[in-house]
Amino acid sequence: MTPLITLYFVAGFALMHVVITMLVGAARVPNQVHFYDEGDLNLRRNQRAHANFCENIPMALITMAAAETSGTPARWIITGGLVIVAGRLLHYYIIRVRGWGNARAVSMLMTLMPIVGFAGLTLWNLSA
Template identity: 45%
Template structure:
């Protein structure tokens, strides 16, 4: 069994999120170059927003994808994986867009709800599956 047949849904989302992170990283770098701020945020609110949006993405996406992969390996239904991955994608997009454009707003909160839902559901599925396999 190869990785493509073991994790067909998760691999799609890993690729998508990896590609999304590239422009986020570039946006921070471009702002650093324009503002001549090479460390921290230098008090630049635009740079700070970009840094936090990128940082929050980096803090939440990898653990979510690991949990998703674990759920897929544990036999989670494809529909659950697609919905969870889609929710994560929507959540990260809402959070990033709101944070970068306005800094505050309902989009950030809604984005975090969409992010936290798969972060909760995938590991719960794994733990439930482990408990079921022990009984």
């Protein structure tokens, strides 16, 4: 079974990744920072927002695909995927604008809870 719903999310997150990567590059230009962050807070926040995206989205998509291919209903896959999208957008915004806050914790939960849910649903489907 091809995880068709997950593939839509793969495409969307790929496009988000390109935008976030380009924003890191754009943040390097004003101070001509070629490597690392050289103490530039704006660049550091861009880099961490990008890195956190890269650290979490692969596992989110893997668990989403596993849940989908193991038989989880489409509405659960879509709902979980949309929660992750909202969480990632909120997380990016919070890191870029404030750096820290309760919304950052909420945004991480909006990423991690669907991952846990998708993993649990996969195990449930495999045991059935």
